[in-house]
Each structure stands twice: as C-alpha cells, then as structure tokens.
Amino acid sequence: MTSHSKLLKQKSIEYRKTILEIIFNSGAGHTGGSLSCVDILNVLYNSVMDISPKNFSKIDRDHFIQSKGHSVEALYTVLCDCGFFQRNDLDTLNQFNSHFIGHPTKKIPGIEHNTGALGHGLSVAVGLALGLKKDKKKHRVFTLLGDGELSEGSVWEAATSASKYNLDNLVVIIDRNKLQITGGTEEVNPIEPLSNKFESFGFKVQEADGNSIESLLNIFQNIPFQEGMPNMIIANTVKGAGISFIENQVSWHHKVPTQEEFNLAIQELEENLKNA
Amino acid sequence: MPNTLGKPNLEIFADTLLMEAKKDSKIIVVTSDSRGSGKLVPFGKELPQQIVEVGIAEQNLVGISAGLSASGKKVFAVSPASFLTARSLEQIKNDIAYSDHPVALVGISAGISYGQLGSTHHSIHDFAVMRCINNMTIVAPADNFEASEVIKQAVNYNHPLYIRYGKKPMLDIHSGKTQFQIGKAIIIEEGEDVALIATGETVQRAFLASQILKENNINPTIVSMHTIKPFDSETFLNIAKKSKIIVSIEEHSEFGGLGEQCASLLAQNQINTNFKIIGIPDEYMVNGSQSDVLDYYNMSPEKIANTTKSLID
Ligand SMILES: Cc1ncc(C[n+]2csc(CCOP(=O)(O)OP(=O)(O)O)c2C)c(N)n1
Ligand SMILES: [Mg+2]
Numbered sequence: 001m002t003s004h005s006k007l008l009k010q011k012s013i014e015y016r017k018t019i020l021e022i023i024f025n026s027g028a029g030h031t032g033g034s035l036s037c038v039d040i041l042n043v044l045y046n047s048v049m050d051i052s053p054k055n056f057s058k059i060d061r062d063h064f065i066q067s068k069g070h071s072v073e074a075l076y077t078v079l080c081d082c083g084f085f086q087r088n089d090l091d092t093l094n095q096f097n098s099h100f101i102g103h104p105t106k107k108i109p110g111i112e113h114n115t116g117a118l119g120h121g122l123s124v125a126v127g128l129a130l131g132l133k134k135d136k137k138k139h140r141v142f143t144l145l146g147d148g149e150l151s152e153g154s155v156w157e158a159a160t161s162a163s164k165y166n167l168d169n170l171v172v173i174i175d176r177n178k179l180q181i182t183g184g185t186e187e188v189n190p191i192e193p194l195s196n197k198f199e200s201f202g203f204k205v206q207e208a209d210g211n212s213i214e215s216l217l218n219i220f221q222n223i224p225f226q227e228g229m230p231n232m233i234i235a236n237t238v239k240g241a242g243i244s245f246i247e248n249q250v251s252w253h254h255k256v257p258t259q260e261e262f263n264l265a266i267q268e269l270e271e272n273l274k275n276a
Numbered sequence: 277m278p279n280t281l282g283k284p285n286l287e288i289f290a291d292t293l294l295m296e297a298k299k300d301s302k303i304i305v306v307t308s309d310s311r312g313s314g315k316l317v318p319f320g321k322e323l324p325q326q327i328v329e330v331g332i333a334e335q336n337l338v339g340i341s342a343g344l345s346a347s348g349k350k351v352f353a354v355s356p357a358s359f360l361t362a363r364s365l366e367q368i369k370n371d372i373a374y375s376d377h378p379v380a381l382v383g384i385s386a387g388i389s390y391g392q393l394g395s396t397h398h399s400i401h402d403f404a405v406m407r408c409i410n411n412m413t414i415v416a417p418a419d420n421f422e423a424s425e426v427i428k429q430a431v432n433y434n435h436p437l438y439i440r441y442g443k444k445p446m447l448d449i450h451s452g453k454t455q456f457q458i459g460k461a462i463i464i465e466e467g468e469d470v471a472l473i474a475t476g477e478t479v480q481r482a483f484l485a486s487q488i489l490k491e492n493n494i495n496p497t498i499v500s501m502h503t504i505k506p507f508d509s510e511t512f513l514n515i516a517k518k519s520k521i522i523v524s525i526e527e528h529s530e531f532g533g534l535g536e537q538c539a540s541l542l543a544q545n546q547i548n549t550n551f552k553i554i555g556i557p558d559e560y561m562v563n564g565s566q567s568d569v570l571d572y573y574n575m576s577p578e579k580i581a582n583t584t585k586s587l588i589d
Contacts, residue, residue, distance in 0.1 A: 097562055098563060099563065101392045101393065101394040102397075105394065114395075116394060117363065117397075151330070151332045151333040153335060153336065181309050182312060189309075189331025
C-alpha cells in the first residue's frame with residue numbers, strides 16, 4: 001500500500017464520521033447512499049480531478065455533477081475537507097435559512113449543478129463535455145449516478161448522445177449498491193445485464209470495487225478507456241458501507257441514527273481508524 | 277369545541293385506497309419506487325396483484341397508467357407531486373387528459389412537504405400547470421374527512437383527476453358533519469364582511485387565523501376550496517358579493533393557482549373587494565421545514581390574521 005492510498009483510506013473513515021455527525025445533528029439525510037459513494041468522491045477529489053477552490057471559478061478544470069443528489073452529505077463532507085467551506089458552515093445543515101440543504105445547490109461553493117430530481121445529471125454532463133470538446137479543451141466531466149436512478153428514461157437518452165458525440169472526456173460512474181428505496185434494484189425494476197446495456201449504447205465499460213481505494217485509483221488511471229468512446233465505471237459498492245449494521249439494509253436509505261446507533265457507529269469507525 | 281388532531285392526509289389516502297381496493301379488484305395502484313412515501317407498503321403486502329411497480333420512472337408511470345386504464349382498470353398513479361406534475365407533464369397532457377383516461381394521479385408530499393430537501397422536491401407549480409390542461413380535475417383535500425372522501429369518489433370518477441396530499445397530521449376541521457363533493461366548495465363557517473379562502477393543508481392555517489380574528493371581533497367566512505378545477509365559481513361569487521375583504525391562502529406559487537383563479541372571477545364579475553393573495557412569491561425560496569417556510573411566507577395563522585386586519589384598517 002502506498003502512503004497516498006493509506007492517507008485516502010484514513011480520509012474515508014474520517015469522512016464517514018462526518019457524514020454520520022451531520023446527519024445525526026441535523027436530523028435528516030440519506031445515510032446509505034452517502035456511505036456507498038464516499039470512497040468514489042474521496043478518490044475523485046483527492047487524486048483524480050483537477051478541481052479546487054482556487055480554480056473552481058474557471059472553465060479550464062475538471063467538472064463533477066452528482067446526479068444522485070440525495071447523497072449530498074458525502075459531497076458536502078469531501079468538499080469541506082478540500083477547503084471549499086468551513087465545518088461550521090456545514091453544521092448549519094437543514095437549519096432554517098441555510099443553503100446547506102438535502103440536495104446539492106450552486107449556492108454552496110464547489111457545487112457545479114443543482115440536482116435532486118433523479119435522471120438529470122447525465123444529460124447536463126453530456127452537454128458540458130460536448131462544449132469542452134468543441135473548444136478542444138482537455139478537461140473532463142465526471143458524473144455519479146445511482147443504480148435505481150437508471151430506470152429514468154432520460155439516462156438512456158443522454159447515453160445515446162454521449163456515444164454519438166464520441167465523448168471520451170465524459171466519465172460516468174454508477175454507484176452500483178443494488179438497493180433503492182423500496183428494495184433491491186433487481187426486484188423493483190431489473191437493470192441487468194448492466195454492462196452489456198451500456199456497451200450496446202456505445203460506452204466503454206469497466207467495473208471496479210467502489211469501496212476500495214486501490215481499485216478506484218487503479219481504474220481512474222486508465223481513462224480514457226478507449227479514444228472516442230464515453231467512459232463508464234460500474235462501481236460495485238455496498239449501500240451503507242463501512243458501518244456493519246447499516247450495510248446493505250434497505251431501511252437505511254434515509255434513516256437517521258438514534259443516539260445509540262450513532263455512538264455505535266462512531267465507535268466502529270474509530271476502531272477502524274486505529275487499524276488503518 | 278376544540279378540533280382534534282387527525283392523521284396525515286397521506287395515511288388516510290392509503291388506508292382508504294386499501295379498503296376500496298379490497299372491495300374492487302379492478303383498482304390498480306402504480307408506483308415509482310414511491311410506495312414507502314405513499315404509505316402503500318401495507319397495500320403492497322395485502323394486495324400484491326393490485327400494485328404495479330415501475331421503478332424510478334415517472335413518465336413511464338403515467339404512460340403505463342393510461343394503458344392500464346385503457347384495459348379497464350381503475351388506476352391510481354402515485355408519485356411525489358413534484359416529479360409527477362413536472363417530469364410526466366406531457367404524458368399527463370396527452371396520454372391521460374387529452375385521451376380522457378380516468379386515471380387518478382396522486383401527488384404525494386405536495387407543496388413544500390419535503391421541507392429541507394429543497395426546490396427540486398417542492399411542488400408549487402402543480403395547480404398552475406394542471407389548471408391549464410383541459411379535462412383535468414384538481415383536488416387538494418384539507419383534512420382527514422376530505423382526504424378519504426375524495427378517494428371514495430375517485431374510484432368511479434369518469435375523468436382524469438389530480439389529487440394532492442401533504443404528509444403532516446391535520447386538524448379535523450369538519451368533524452364529519454358536512455358533505456364532500458368534488459367541485460363543490462365547503463363553507464366551514466359563515467361570517468360577515470371578511471372571507472378566507474384556502475385549499476389543501478392551508479385550510480387548517482386559515483381556520484386557526486379565523487380564531488385569532490374572532491378574538492378581535494372579526495368573524496370571517498372560511499372556505500375549503502378543495503377543488504381547484506372545476507372551480508366552484510357560484511359559491512365563491514356568492515361569498516365575494518357579501519364580502520368587503522377576501523384573502524386567499526395556498527401552499528403554491530402566487531402565480532396560476534387558487535389566488536389568481538379568485539382574482540380572475542372578481543375582475544370578470546365587476547366585484548370590487550379588497551383582495552389579497554397569500555402564496556409563495558417569485559424568488560429563490562428560503563430553506564427550512566415546511567412549517568418554517570410557510571410561516572416565513574406569511575402563512576402562519578398570526579400572519580394571515582395580520583394581513584386580513586391590515587386590509588380592514
Ligand atoms: C425524479 C425522482 N424521482 C424520485 C426521487 C425520490 N428518490 C430519491 S432517492 C431514490 C432512490 C434512489 O436509488 P438509487 O439511485 O439506487 O440511489 P442510492 O441507492 O445510491 O441511494 C428515490 C426514488 C427523486 N429524487 N427523483
Ligand atoms: Mg442504489
């Protein structure tokens with residue numbers, strides 16, 4: 001393990017603590033989906049993307065659109081660590097008149113696009129990637145989608161445009177945690193065979209372990225997977241990853257921990273931090 | 277007699293629909309990963325043959341509902357009001373309203389029920405967009421009685437219908453003494469000179485405002501205008517002719533909803549009353565819980581009472 005990946009692993013544990021704290025303190029949040037995608041955001045913001053508070057106002061930088069907007073607690077946590085705002089700003093989450101609400105908005109430094117209604121992010125990312133490409137810019141557009149979100153028809157409309165315009169500067173990441181609100185994705189509305197579907201839509205598809213820092217570092221190094229083709233990463237994750245009693249439980253989609261659950265979770269994370 | 281606190285209208289909707297569906301196997305509920313929010317988990321367990329799940333796909337939800345209706349089913353399409361009436365609007369316009377399929381579109385967690393989840397999740401546009409779709413009936417029940425009656429009538433309603441529900445427990449306004457009929461406003465109390473016209477969950481706020489006004493020796497008429505379309509113009513105009521002051525209150529944009537419907541009737545009937553619309557103004561909305569946001573936008577009982585008094589002075 002390199003020292004860099006060790007650092008990121010520690011960050012992931014710290015991030016999970018922050019996610020739980022802000023959800024617990026504010027009394028609302030999407031716990032499961034934030035925990036499943038936080039390693040992806042960690043690697044993107046700390047290792048992959050050229051994006052920082054310094055260059056954020058410019059077009060010449062990488063771009064990120066979180067289409068699964070409900071997992072905003074993970075995004076806030078990572079943006080806070082990257083210096084886009086202070087922790088005491090974040091602690092106003094869900095308070096009256098705060099801009100820190102349950103979905104991303106551009107009122108928050110570091111957030112690129114307002115999301116929350118599922119199935120919008122990919123089209124916007126396609127437009128952004130297309131514009132950058134037309135201007136011969138080298139920067140890339142990353143977008144994160146939920147797997148339940150893939151039932152929205154608009155996702156597939158956007159996918160056809162991505163391949164039509166050969167957007168190899170577009171990187172689509174699917175948080176494949178296999179759960180949505182009602183139950184498992186394959187019971188609610190089956191989406192498999194997922195990778196074949198996107199391949200037939202003209203994407204170059206690769207799979208990663210979306211909760212493994214090494215696996216993620218590895219896969220992002222290979223972008224573009226193939227010149228002239230949009231990139232798709234199916235990130236296999238566990239919903240609620242990192243806290244044993246939250247993992248893979250439908251009920252934790254937007255459940256807020258009780259005081260007891262909160263204490264247990266923090267305890268588990270602190271143990272993990274010692275061994276990391 | 278103080279009014280008792282009932283259940284959330286959304287729960288009453290789900291309980292009533294389950295009761296009706298047990299009696300009538302033609303009833304089909306269609307959901308888009310929304311059965312939890314719609315309180316329909318028990319429905320899914322008890323009547324698995326009468327629920328269709330389409331996943332997170334609201335356009336598909338409405339299209340499939342039209343098709344199910346064409347096959348003779350009595351369809352209730354249930355999804356958050358925000359997504360149902362925005363994302364699926366073309367399906368609603370063409371496949372339901374224009375094609376005259378008697379589907380009940382049920383918008384759950386309407387208005388700003390989703391509080392801190394923000395504008396993507398609010399539906400303050402739904403009255404406006406649904407009003408200008410021909411052949412669409414629009415109902416926003418105020419209390420548990422209205423919430424349940426509208427579902428019973430929806431089962432055999434022969435035209436497209438949009439019903440909007442909030443998720444907070446509501447005061448029992450009517451205590452069951454009154455009659456509910458789609459298209460017929462309910463006069464909760466008849467007063468003098470002043471009228472408060474509200475719809476859906478804001479009826480409770482208007483009702484509480486009227487109690488404050490009474491303490492100030494003002495006795496307003498209070499109306500539950502549960503049906504936004506077809507609008508009960510007759511009842512409204514009768515009240516308007518007798519009133520010097522009218523205030524309308526809605527959990528909706530000031531544009532295109534209850535208030536502008538009232539304004540249009542006043543203007544076109546040469547009724548010159550002192551009239552005020554209370555709704556959400558055209559601005560970047562403040563964030564917070566539903567009740568904090570409504571209070572902020574002048575819909576607390578105190579602010580409704582103050583607005584009314586300011587029109588008298
Ligand atoms: C258009 C739209 N429909 C419905 C919702 C409500 N909703 C929020 S999260 C969610 C489930 C999302 O599941 P998935 O995409 O798998 O996300 P994850 O498991 O990563 O939380 C739903 C239905 C929404 N936000 N937007
Ligand atoms: Mg999922």
